[in-house]
Amino acid sequence: MSKQRKTFITLVEKAMADAEEMAPEDLVFSYKGILYPSTVCSPEAFKALESFEARSDDVFLAGYPKSGTNWVGQILTDLVATSRKNNEGTRSLDDDELEEFPYLEVGDAEKYQRMADLPSRRVIFTHLTPQKLPASVFMNKAKILLLIRNPKDVATSFYHFANRLSPLPSYKTWGDFFTAFMNGEMVFGSYFDYIFEWNKHTDDANVMTITYEELKENRALGVKRISEFFELQLTDEEIQGVVDRSSFQAMKENSEKTHGAFGNVLFRKGGVSDWKNIFNEDDNQKMDATFEEQLGGTKLGEKLKYKVYCKA
Template structure:
């Protein structure tokens, strides 16, 4: 499954080269109160995004950074490509675009208008910053959530490993920035809280990283049915087999180049226990209680099971 890969690798390599030449002060910019990496996003792109026209048959994946969007994005792309196996246009490399909606140049959306049926699009944006056409046209969105402690842990290793993102001297400095929402794409807690407003929307399906890890076959089948992809049981099983973390990690040099080693680091649940100390746990537990306790998505995250020391 190679869709998006060549341009994905080229784009990331260029961003990493740019980031290596920039100071920590230059790496990020603020747009509507949220920080973004200047190597891959721009105010001009965000302005152009406002007029993006979503289609009712688009396949959207939304998730906060390091929630597993690259993993689940590959699953989604594989499902769509498999469902359209007789449509040669889905593999047209000339029509490929970097899959994250908000990443790229301002002319990207004009090119995307030429993409064929069932565009697969990823985004880290909260719903209030997405184009109005997505909700107006009832475009289906798979919302991916992951427990905040594992997100914070994964993001720590990720941001320190990539030149286009800020780096931190130690875990304590990073943790303070994460809890204050001073991260690329903003606050995790604000992100989940904003999406909670759409938790009951018919065009939004929520799935957690943890439940997909626990039963990938069931999750893949549900995702396929939500997007009306009409795959056979054998085709579903093929996607399941190709989407194990180990299989994707072993194939990451082909799908993501050198970037793959950073993206597919561990893929574990509860890796946060290797970094969190008592004071970190207390602060995160309090923040979750204040922001997300009693919300539908807060319950979906099953915080007591996955985040209690």
């Protein structure tokens, strides 16, 4: 197991243990108007993040929580690791990597100084909106893979996730959660604001958008497109290996090694249209109206194919 994977497991399991001893109101804090989980984030780290220096060859994955970032994050990490093996003279992460959690905003305030010593290419995940990212990300034109997923499945997945993970606020009923979700009272903020803000960058040359649903429909094509976007120079055989290792079943079976006890929470269904098992008619009407009002006519709104995936 890599040092980074051990760090992932250690940090999450500590957060889960710490949360068991905390009062519900202490599980989150607000920073510049957005809620964050206090077991893994801090105001001090967010302040330090402002001076983080991104590199032009960094590999960024941006996605709202429960949009599939852990799944696609594995795909990206596997692609970069496979590419690295093909490049002689590249520093080996096995020898030199520091122990850092892959999500940019998660960790202590000194994390970003340590990240400066990481060899290229760094694979970095984030749930932040573009205006919350360090200015250097866009100034240095780091490439960003933007992952989006239909809001009804995001909400459904988020509900189950929050109620199974102690560091996040839990909800007595689906109705309580749905109200909070629609009002943007979630850790990492509003889903609709997230998509709206990233929509401003859809035409940026260094941003590629992919949907959870299209990856589910044709994972092989999606992985190939991602590899080409980041110019990773992999053979068809190598890409197929990444595809095989990133199936939901393969990841679920390997979750204890990759995510520890957190894997039981993280890998639940991994499908499309699970929202139909929990949304009622009133929920559908409210979500449909809000989506049309806030994202209707936008490029990302169109890319989400709302009428295909979200109509009852």
